[in-house]
Amino acid sequence: MDQITNPQAITRTSLHHELVGRLQTLIINADLEPGLKVPEKLLCDQFGVSRTPLREALKVLASDGLVRLEPNRGAWVTRVTIEEVEEVFPVLGALEALSGELACQNITDAEIDTVKDLHAQMMQSYGDSDLDAYFSINQKIHRAILLAARNGTLTSSCQALSLRMQRARYLANMTQGRWQEAVQEHERILEFLVARDGPNLARTLTGHMNSKRLSVVRWLQAEGAKRG
Amino acid sequence: MDQITNPQAITRTSLHHELVGRLQTLIINADLEPGLKVPEKLLCDQFGVSRTPLREALKVLASDGLVRLEPNRGAWVTRVTIEEVEEVFPVLGALEALSGELACQNITDAEIDTVKDLHAQMMQSYGDSDLDAYFSINQKIHRAILLAARNGTLTSSCQALSLRMQRARYLANMTQGRWQEAVQEHERILEFLVARDGPNLARTLTGHMNSKRLSVVRWLQAEGAKRG
DNA sequence: TGACTTAATTATGAATTCAAAATTACGCTG
DNA sequence: CAGCGTAATTTTGAATTCATAATTAAGTCA
The missing domain is CATH 1.20.120.530 (GntR ligand-binding domain-like)
Incomplete structure (x- = not known):
């Protein structure tokens, strides 16, 4: 029952869910500049994840209106108009x-x-x-x-x-x-x-x-x- | 300019986007029964797509509350409580x-x-x-x-x-x-x-x-x- | 027989691979 | 040297692969 290796509460959260939160933060802090393209590769390196969970997160952010997906052209940080x-x-x-x-x-x-x-x-x-x-x-x-x-x-x-x-x-x-x-x-x-x-x-x-x-x-x- | 092969307007929509719509329909028609597990494999076969775009769609539906994702256990159609x-x-x-x-x-x-x-x-x-x-x-x-x-x-x-x-x-x-x-x-x-x-x-x-x-x-x- | 362990199977999450599209770089023509 | 067309490169979307977690099945012992 004891979990010796566990330093604190189990943060059992899927990668994509974690990424949604992280990307939201980057966007509202304008670390990802509005109007610019979402640097997929850079973010993958930065977070140490593959493109799959990152892209899953981008779909969710798109449905929330924080990014815009252009077919075959990638994701763009939306501007506040x-x-x-x-x-x-x-x-x-x-x-x-x-x-x-x-x-x-x-x-x-x-x-x-x-x-x-x-x-x-x-x-x-x-x-x-x-x-x-x-x-x-x-x-x-x-x-x-x-x-x-x-x-x-x-x-x-x-x-x-x-x-x-x-x-x-x-x-x-x-x-x-x-x-x-x-x-x-x-x-x-x-x-x-x-x-x-x-x-x-x-x-x-x-x-x-x-x-x-x-x-x-x-x-x-x-x-x-x-x-x- | 003429596009002979094109029977009607170009439906250039990404697979995941299309799937979001299809799955919404399946859920509101209760073709996917509330409370039951989303049959990932079956749906992939049905729609003729791989798991990647289907799972992307499920993340979006989850953020809309139509399915619930349980870590490492899959997606479940939510019940109306x-x-x-x-x-x-x-x-x-x-x-x-x-x-x-x-x-x-x-x-x-x-x-x-x-x-x-x-x-x-x-x-x-x-x-x-x-x-x-x-x-x-x-x-x-x-x-x-x-x-x-x-x-x-x-x-x-x-x-x-x-x-x-x-x-x-x-x-x-x-x-x-x-x-x-x-x-x-x-x-x-x-x-x-x-x-x-x-x-x-x-x-x-x-x-x-x-x-x-x-x-x-x-x-x-x-x-x-x-x-x- | 029934509860508990352990092994086999299956399903999931995420990385990798691959084909197609878009972008860039290059060279040609006027 | 500007504009156009083509080839090389990069990026994207999606399929596939792979490690791991969860589930099921089998086996053990009381």
């Missing part, structure tokens, strides 16, 4: 709204305390102008609400769409005005969550996503203009 | 609500006429007690609204979740009461769509999904009781 942002944020808005509704029905007091704590940390990061920390905690808050909704399907749907929006660095690019607005929205989010006011939380979350959409689109437009 | 239905229908409700909102903003008069026509056909099927035709047209109506929303991301998200709910035969199993209720809901859906009344259409669609959820859950419970 304005059209895509205009499509995805409304869907995320609807899903987050639902997560807010459900969270208000199911969240425990302890979980609310956790969110309060995260919120305070986030405000601290805002005060410190620490954008990286801010974003990291921000995500944790959204995720905490999502988990409190107790709906695994909702969680993975949101997760998949969020990933697509997390590519590129533009998220870390907010004007001071937008940052302040976002913080105010988050104040209301916390307020309605604590009050367990589902309808208002839902509305606020949808609005929050809408603001985010506008901000991202504006940034992409400016970026597009810069590059010509 | 009550828990899953309780999760998926609320998400579908939120997405359909959004599709209703957006459709009211973007649908053309011609498209509304198409929906009207489909609705009339559906009522005809109801009168004829032709459940198969009813369901087929019903899906076309929902899809028409979805397409009128002009949001491809929304379309594919809905599509993926709908597929999961289309497995098994229970959809073709409605009580007379539920059928009548569904028809009434569809009357209101058409009414609000024609009036381009987004908020009310959204509400009605969410309610429609909720009724569907209840009906399916009840049926699954009865089914579960029958089998012990």
